[in-house]
Amino acid sequence: MNRPAVCVVVPVYRAEATLDRCVQSVLSQKVAGGVGCVLVDDGSPDASGALCDAWAARDPRVRVIHQEDRGVSSARNAGMAAADSEFLVFLDSDDALRPGALQAALQAQQAAPGDFVLWHYTTGEADPAVAAPDADPRPPQGLARLWLDCLLAMPWNKLYHTALAQQIRFNESYTLGEDLQFVLDYIALLQRQRPGFSYRVVRSPLTYYNCSQTGTLSTRYHANYCEIWPQHFSKLNAACLAAQCPAEDLRLLHRAELTVYAEGVADILRRDPAPLDGLKRDKAAAALRAPWLQTLLEQMRAERCYSAYYLPCRWRSTRLLYTMAEAKRTGSPLYGKLDWAGYYLLLGRLRRD
Structure with missing residues (x-):
């Protein structure tokens, strides 16, 4: 041939x-x-x-x-x-x-x-x-x-x-x-x-x-999800900076990355096979203390980039984050209410657009 x-x-x-x-x-x-x-x-x-x-x-x-x-x-x-x-x-x-x-x-x-x-x-x-x-x-x-x-x-x-x-x-x-x-x-x-x-x-x-x-976050649980994605996003962010992507695109990219990560933290609480709820909370809390996440939040503050998950991650509140993620997953109006409440608590210092 x-x-x-x-x-x-x-x-x-x-x-x-x-x-x-x-x-x-x-x-x-x-x-x-x-x-x-x-x-x-x-x-x-x-x-x-x-x-x-x-x-x-x-x-x-x-x-x-x-x-x-x-x-x-x-x-x-x-x-x-x-x-x-x-x-x-x-x-x-x-x-x-x-x-x-x-x-x-x-x-x-x-x-x-x-x-x-x-x-x-x-x-x-x-x-x-x-x-x-x-x-x-x-x-x-x-x-x-x-x-x-x-x-x-x-x-x-x-x-x-x-x-x-x-x-x-x-x-x-x-x-x-x-x-x-x-x-x-x-x-x-x-x-x-x-x-x-x-x-x-x-x-x-x-x-x-x-x-x-296809096995996605909604169908398949990955125990190391919050360890892997920061590695991928770090590489993606470095490539985007090297390509001189517009600041507006980077701001939207960082918001999307926070969403991916935060919903992965919520998935720990939802589906991690740890036998005790306390162990799940400890794992989720550790994910919210990750240096990569803290760096991302600082970038978003400098960019004035708002996300519904910004304050739950900034406060390291596993309970609030899980509540928001579940409301979003199930289509509950509670998600929108908590989203806007977070925006107003920040007094409009971050941008929604």
Whole structure:
């Protein structure tokens, strides 16, 4: 088989119900230069590995790697190392590429060879939007905005140069947020290799994202959540400062980071497996004393950036924070009341916008 123009790497684990749709969405792509697919069976205990082999047996564009259960980052690293294409795309086994997605991404890249191409996604499998290469340029200073627009943190809505991507790896020691680390490492590599590059965001949703199958804060508890995210956010903040992102974007980014962290603290109280409530409170209280959080709060005060979680975190009140997070999660009007009460207590010294 000749070297394809683009290779799609799919980590596979417990994907019996969705793998056929995923692979079919890849192989049905019409791409000048051809498409390849690397399926990495990460020790899946169901029939996913056999399904991978069946696809490889009937289509030479499919290659299969079987490995012990080492996690999604290891699977992506193995698939990336095996890719022999000019470009690389990641896809999760419960997601799918929309018709025309790869050709649209490649055309957007051809229109701006030095740029980093990203695209929107949809959670509606029957989304009527047509995949098209029309894209919006964004300057390097738009990095924080990409995160705020939910376009940065995932690896599967981006077109990578395979030779560049193979110079870095997903950090297999992380169980949460490792995707953001990889993307930031790739951007740093691009900055060294291609100074002055910009981002190009394809307007069409090119990936169907099946959010119902993904372990998120609402569906899966991570005991070290409040230890991991400060590491990721520190790296993100450093990258945004290096990119000279506008102060307004940084202010909004810091507000979003506080929300992510505070709701992680609340999740300790909600779902940590500690046998005693007192142990949960101690763990949550320790998270509120974290130096990273104190630095973030000082930054927000200097920026005059208000958040509903600002005072609960400043006061280190696990009870108030949990009350607010639960009210927000359940859609209770109490959240809005406590939000505005905090704003008025600060006498308008911080900005809500």
